[in-house]
Amino acid sequence: INVFFFLLSLLFTFTLPYLFGLPFLGEEGAIYRALTFLIAASPCALIIATPTAYLSAISACARRGILLKGGTILDALASCTLTAFDKTGTLTTGSLSCHHIERMHGTTSIEEALAIAAGLEQGAVHPMAEAVLREANEQKITPAPIPDFNAVAGYGLEGTTSSGARALIGHPDFILPHLSQEARAAYEKNRPDSLSSVLLIGEELFCFHYKDELREESLPSLEALRKESKLTIALLTGDHSAATHQVAETLGIEKIFFDLRPEDKLDKVAELSKQGGLIMVGDGVNDAPALARATVGISMGKIGSATAVDASDVVFLRDDLSHLNWLVLKARTTMRVVKENLILALAVILLATTPALLGWVPLWLAVILHEGGTVLVGLNSLRLLR
Incomplete structure (x- = not known):
């Protein structure tokens, strides 16, 4: 020029x-x-x-503990009309507690079932795995050895106990195909309506029930997004219908999608992105594909997995959801x-x-x-x- x-x-x-x-x-x-x-x-x-404006905005974000992986992300954020959230670890604290273990079918003791579950969960990176291991530690139960542990992404874990019995723990969709008629009938009769995972040891069935708390900033943050940023809010989670609707009702979320596997969540993000720019907020390994596919992917820096942080465009280093509305307005x-x-x-x-x-x-x-x-x-x- x-x-x-x-x-x-x-x-x-x-x-x-x-x-x-x-x-x-x-x-x-x-x-x-x-x-x-x-x-x-x-x-x-x-x-x-242009560059002075972007540099000033990026500097302001950095002071608030918001890491942007490039100035063009501000352009994308400004164009978004929809925000989708993962539930566990994003809208909730992600610090689950295993408050009840239910024997649904079989005679194995609760203590032995907890030991086998802890043995399976030792190699997993998930809030439910941490809750099971914490419960076993509090009850002074040593995790059972599982020599051929295997993780099935988005579904659960499987292995063989020292007695030779096949053990599986995870999402009901992962466990149900392996149930006997008696075990399936027992599960359908007492189907859990809260956050839970299912453990199968041979033919014996157990259900682990968890409690999770909403983040203090979740409700005011979502209200600010609706009122100030004028964003539509959706909830995408792999959890059950009852647990999802309970959280959605508390937070006033109308668009709800539950029982989503990682590939389902990816497809749903692709679908929602076509309706306008989409911000996806998540923290887990299972959220990584959706974070990468969204117009803007945002991960939690503290509780988030390394895979999610790597796949996202923005990282909240302090895991504070209240920064999201500020970030959209800043963009x-x-x-x-x-x-x-x-x-x-x-x-x-x-x-x-x-x-x-x-x-x-x-x-x-x-x-x-x-x-x-x-x-x-x-x-x-x-x-x-x-």
Whole structure:
């Protein structure tokens, strides 16, 4: 751009005297007017209009513990109309407690079932696994050895006990195909309506019931998103219908999708993204594909898995959901400031260049307009540091 304006100034220097009979030298001369035009047309303010705004916004986010993996994420955030949340660990604390173990079919003791469950969960990274291990530790029960442990992503865990019995723990959809008729009948008769996982040891069936608490900031954060950011809110989770509806009713969420496996969640995110820009907020390994597919993926830095953090575009280092509404508003403000900067920079250039050629603007005034426009653009961008 600078080369273009330099060549244009040279053109004016040699053509103005012949077209308008101007002298080459003097304050009314072609060289003086060409130099004034070159200074007035220099696009310094235009060049810094966008990067200074993005850098200021990114710095403001960093001070609040929000990590952005690039400035273009602000553009994407500003265009979003829908926000989808995972439940466990995102809207809730993710610190589950195993408050009850129910024997649904069989004669194995609860203590032995807990030992086998703890043996399976030792190699897992999930809030339910932590709850089972914590319960076993509190009851001073040693996890049973499971030599051929295997994880089935999005479903559960399986292995073989020291007695040779096959053991599985996880989502009911993972366990039900392996149940005998008696065990299936027992499960259907006492189907859990709370957050739970199912343990199968040979032909014997157990249900582990968990409790989870909502984050203190969940309700006010979602209300702020609805009222201030005007975002539609959805809940995507792999949990059961009853537990999901209980949380959704408390938080006032109308769009609810439950019993979702990782691939189901990915498909649902792709579907919702077509309705407008989608922000996906999650924390677990199972959320990683959905976080990567969403318009903007946001993960929790403390409780979140390394896979989720790597797949996301934004990381909340302090796991504070109240930052989401602030971030969306900051992104929209950044877009507005960028537009203001561009309009201001272009206005200064357009208003100064033509008068410079006509001799109405002296050289010193062109310098003031050029530098003043650059300073004003910079100061306008610095407002985003707040």
